[in-house]
Amino acid sequence: MSHPENQYLSLLGRVLAKGDERMDRTGVGTKSLFGELLRFDLSGGQVPILTTKRVYWKTAVKEMLWFLSGGTNIQALLRDNVRIWSDWPLARYRHETGSTISQEEFEARIVADDDFARAWGELGPVYGKQWRRWVDASGKEHDQIATLVETLKTNPSSRRMLFHAWNVGELDQMALPPCHMVYQFHVNSRNELNCLIFQRSCDLFLGAAFNFTGGAALVHMLARQAGLTPGELVWVGGDVHVYLNHQDQVCEQMAREPRPLPTMRLLRTPTSIDDYRIEDFEVSGYSPHPPIQGDVAV
Template identity: 40%
Template sequence: MSKNEQAYLDLCKQILDKGTKKDDRTGTGTYSIFGAQMRFNLQEGFPLLTTKKVNFKLIATELIWFIRGDTNIQYLLKNNNNIWNEWAFKRWVESDEYTGPDMTDFGNRSLADEAFNQLYQAEMKSFKERIIADDEFAKKYGELGPVYGKQWRDWRTSTNETIDQLKNVIEQIKTNPDSRRHIVTAWNPEDVPKNMALPPCHALYQFYVADGKLSCQLYQRSADVFLGVPFNIASYALLTHLIAHECGLEVGEFVHTLGDAHIYSNHVEQIKEQLSRESLPLPSLEINPELKSVFDVELSDITLNNYQSHPAIKAPIAV
């Protein structure tokens, strides 16, 4: 059993055993703990969960989207990545221009009502097709606001200048590796109450160089442990690999620190099913040796080797 994956499974058990039942923004309800930490030794394998299948291509294309500073789902949809659709779709169906069937609480209703689910799937399909084909529609309804990519690459200052945090941090790692200021933050208090589809959950990350290895610590204010956290673990592990590759370093640890770590009430049975499974050996990651800059990365530059897992487990997303 992988020690890396066990850190995640132990967190799931802790929340089920000791979590406080709480209401939340989505109205779904959660079991929650406050303040948790997992550590993943990236030398021991790439931390993609094996107790359920996790789609690595979705993780990689989303990270590339962040790195490019993009905030529109059109790029994601063109790469068959649907993980941000619900937030953009919610904006569309709540707009004055939308004239289709009532889509209120579409996430939960689509699971409970097959007739409604067929309507929802048809509306979502039409929405996605239009985002891909119609640049003007995509500009208006595919845009998620100043979310992660915007803050990482184009932080707007009070004097209307911009800061490319990610580019600056990579340069600092190369030129001043012992600095304690290798930090990128997505939590912009000015932008949070504005038109963000979702205020950043993974809010701040810091890099650390020691013994020729690059480590990363993420602070995540809000953590959907069943659906979101497996993606977050793999995404920041991949980011660490990519930056280490550019900077000529080995990888060290990924440290994942969580604020409100929660399991949604409609994910409990899925978590229990996952906990009943034995973990498998972790895969390894290979990066194209010809890749010189993280800002030039394409999906074809990243190879996941020897990934084996138990089947995927479906669960509704809380929007």
């Protein structure tokens, strides 16, 4: 049987070979394909944490926990040593103030100064806000995650078990409109929880690995809360692309042979989806190739 990671590596190869070369909003440019699907079986405990380069899986899980908390400010992430969202508020600060502050100095101020963090660390109504506090036209708030957990417990055959973040009325207030925008869930006759993620836009070299890892962690948490077991993670990409300044790195990654996927296990069962911590996750058997660096296009 082919290694599950090969479908991702094959997608990288197709993008490089057949992708449409386009200029994008960042000015960097991409090679892009439209409409791709990958499937990962989680039922044996394996999780799609890529092995052809080191993925800092704790960072990806911490990001997912931050989404679930409803957070929208990078201060909480930075205090947890997660820096993957700093580029956007830093770019805004430099643009609006004319400062040449380094990223390290900016992050240190966000961590130490609550007033500075409120002014410059806010990303707007991004994922966490929409997942946990979607506001409808009447002003009523909707907690999509709480509704999902309750439906998984009480009506697992429902075809309406999903949440999304594409709030049209608030897109212009977001530092970055949601990329992984829809999550839909399905419980099969074996009481396995399956998840389909639709991602409108995906940076295949830098972003996809975090999306796979965070999605798998979410399935584990939701399954545990609802008394189910993890099933399949289905990932659907709209505009899937490789930035032109990542092509050498992608070729290096494609030349590597995948190693056995690791397994993930939750060490406890919190009383609520809100109570998970990074210490609750145990990943075993992860022996990846070395990391490959690449710049984020902002």
